[in-house]
Amino acid sequence: MKEELHAQDKSIVIPGEALATGMSFLPGPGTYREQETILAQRLGMVSVEGKVIKLVALSGKYLPKMKDKIIGRVIDVLLTGWRLDINSPYSAVMTLKDATSEFIPRGANLTQYYNLGDYVVCQIVNVTSQKLIDVSMKGPGLRKLRGGRVIEVSPFKVPRIIGKDGSMVTMIKQATGCDIVVGQNGWIWLDGEPEKEVIAVNAIKKIEVEAHLGGLTNRMSEWLEQQTGVKVQPAGGPQ
Amino acid sequence: MTYHKRFDGRGFDELRPMSAKVGIVPRADGSAMFKIGKTVAYAAVYGPRDLHPKFMQNPQTGILRINYNMMPFSGHGERVRPGGSRRSKEICMVMQNALLPALNLKEFPNAVVDVFVELPQTDAGTRCAGIMAASMALADAGLEMKDLVCAVAAGRVEDKIVLDLNYFEDSHEDGADVPVAVLPNSGKVTLLQMDGEMTREQIKEAITKAKEACEELYELQKKALKERFARE
Numbered sequence: 036m037k038e039e040l041h042a043q044d045k046s047i048v049i050p051g052e053a054l055a056t057g058m059s060f061l062p063g064p065g066t067y068r069e070q071e072t073i074l075a076q077r078l079g080m081v082s083v084e085g086k087v088i089k090l091v092a093l094s095g096k097y098l099p100k101m102k103d104k105i106i107g108r109v110i111d112v113l114l115t116g117w118r119l120d121i122n123s124p125y126s127a128v129m130t131l132k133d134a135t136s137e138f139i140p141r142g143a144n145l146t147q148y149y150n151l152g153d154y155v156v157c158q159i160v161n162v163t164s165q166k167l168i169d170v171s172m173k174g175p176g177l178r179k180l181r182g183g184r185v186i187e188v189s190p191f192k193v194p195r196i197i198g199k200d201g202s203m204v205t206m207i208k209q210a211t212g213c214d215i216v217v218g219q220n221g222w223i224w225l226d227g228e229p230e231k232e233v234i235a236v237n238a239i240k241k242i243e244v245e246a247h248l249g250g251l252t253n254r255m256s257e258w259l260e261q262q263t264g265v266k267v268q269p270a271g272g273p274q
Numbered sequence: 275m276t277y278h279k280r281f282d283g284r285g286f287d288e289l290r291p292m293s294a295k296v297g298i299v300p301r302a303d304g305s306a307m308f309k310i311g312k313t314v315a316y317a318a319v320y321g322p323r324d325l326h327p328k329f330m331q332n333p334q335t336g337i338l339r340i341n342y343n344m345m346p347f348s349g350h351g352e353r354v355r356p357g358g359s360r361r362s363k364e365i366c367m368v369m370q371n372a373l374l375p376a377l378n379l380k381e382f383p384n385a386v387v388d389v390f391v392e393l394p395q396t397d398a399g400t401r402c403a404g405i406m407a408a409s410m411a412l413a414d415a416g417l418e419m420k421d422l423v424c425a426v427a428a429g430r431v432e433d434k435i436v437l438d439l440n441y442f443e444d445s446h447e448d449g450a451d452v453p454v455a456v457l458p459n460s461g462k463v464t465l466l467q468m469d470g471e472m473t474r475e476q477i478k479e480a481i482t483k484a485k486e487a488c489e490e491l492y493e494l495q496k497k498a499l500k501e502r503f504a505r506e
Contacts, residue, residue, distance in 0.1 A: 047499075047500050047503045047504065049413055049422065049495070049496055049499045049500070050376070050413050050418075050419035050420065050421060050422060051376075051419065051420055051421035051422055051457075051458070051459045052496075053459075067420070074420070074459070076378075076418050076419070076420065077413070077416060077417065077418050077419060078413045078414065078416060078499060078503075079416075080503075092416055093416065093503055094303075094304065094414060094415065094416035095303070095415060095416025095417065096303060096321075096322060096323075096416070098381075124321065124322040124323050124324065124382055124385045125324075125385070126324070164383075165333060165383050165384070166382070166383060166384070166385075
């Protein structure tokens with residue numbers, strides 16, 4: 036049997052397209068093997084790592100993953116917690132125990148803590164096979180969001196918006212002076228001076244559009260300097 | 275037998291001029307347009323999302339729900355009454371059965387994937403055009419699929435086997451029409467209907483020709499899907 040790679044690295048493939056033939060190749064996420072051929076399971080970009088062929092998804096809904104930091108909106112108050120919309124096919128539940136370290140007396144009005152429509156930064160602690168999702172507010176940086184605004188981006192562009200070790204979002208924070216929280220589910224919360232907030236939103240939209248192009252960090256630092264007049268270091272670490 | 279030349283002058287095995295575009299509805303999770311001759315189909319995919327009414331939920335897998343709709347001004351001048359009909363209900367069902375073998379919704383228990391197929395202009399072959407558009411839209415929505423789905427109608431007008439019938443051929447008094455949907459990589463048939471009468475040999479020939487035509491359709495789908503992400 037001839038061993039052959041059909042799809043180039045970084046090329047776009049469609050579902051059912053043959054990526055490689057031969058038993059020495061291994062099907063990674065987003066691909067499957069049928070007899071000797073490895074085929075694409077969804078629309079995506081090929082990533083060849085040695086003999087492992089992976090597919091990077093380009094579109095679709097956010098799929099909840101354990102330990103993801105996300106932004107949720109309270110949509111219902113339950114007997115023992117809150118139900119959150121997390122921009123995914125399934126809603127999440129935050130129980131009293133995971134919601135706050137405060138003591139909540141029996142029979143308390145839970146809307147005092149989180150009311151309908153409130154936004155929170157939380158972390159996914161459990162996802163079951165039936166997609167029941169538990170989130171928690173216990174952890175560094177997890178809190179209720181007051182004021183500001185929430186915008187939506189594609190969850191597949193979030194890694195670019197955060198940048199390597201948070202470099203991109205740190206740069207926008209420095210340039211605009213805004214508070215920004217990026218949720219893995221594609222919701223982003225911003226708070227700052229109104230004019231600066233608009234610049235930050237535009238910067239995020241620009242990153243979303245140009246996510247697939249190289250040299251983005253340098254281009255963004257120039258763009259931000261031109262917009263705000265603040266000189267920012269392109270290579271920033273986590274703050 | 276007098277049918278020597280087709281009403282619109284093309285060859286017996288020739289498809290009407292086609293075009294396809296993916297990503298036309300920004301608000302939708304996936305969308306596509308497919309045009310073949312004067313038949314135009316738009317498909318928009320929403321979901322996977324929460325399914326209501328709750329009794330329809332399936333804890334084993336997500337479900338696919340299709341909504342096929344001909345717009346009132348489509349067709350041949352007779353106003354199409356808006357809303358579902360006995361015909362549209364059947365077409366929704368056969369389209370769902372045609373698309374489901376390619377899809378894997380096991381990852382989405384209790385959820386639904388909604389596909390809306392709208393036809394602003396029709397000239398026969400709407401269920402096939404709808405399947406073509408819906409299959410591209412589902413891929414665009416990033417759903418897990420093992421293959422795309424291609425569909426085209428074959429048929430008989432008098433003694434000739436023809437491909438991709440238009441309305442005049444479809445409604446010819448001595449004829450039949452056979453819509454076929456195929457998974458292009460495995461060659462499996464997911465839709466096969468027949469309206470009219472044909473001999474065993476004629477049916478075989480019609481299905482073979484439809485399957486061959488699906489290769490051309492598949493190339494078009496492939497191109498449209500790749501262009502969507504090259505453009506960005």
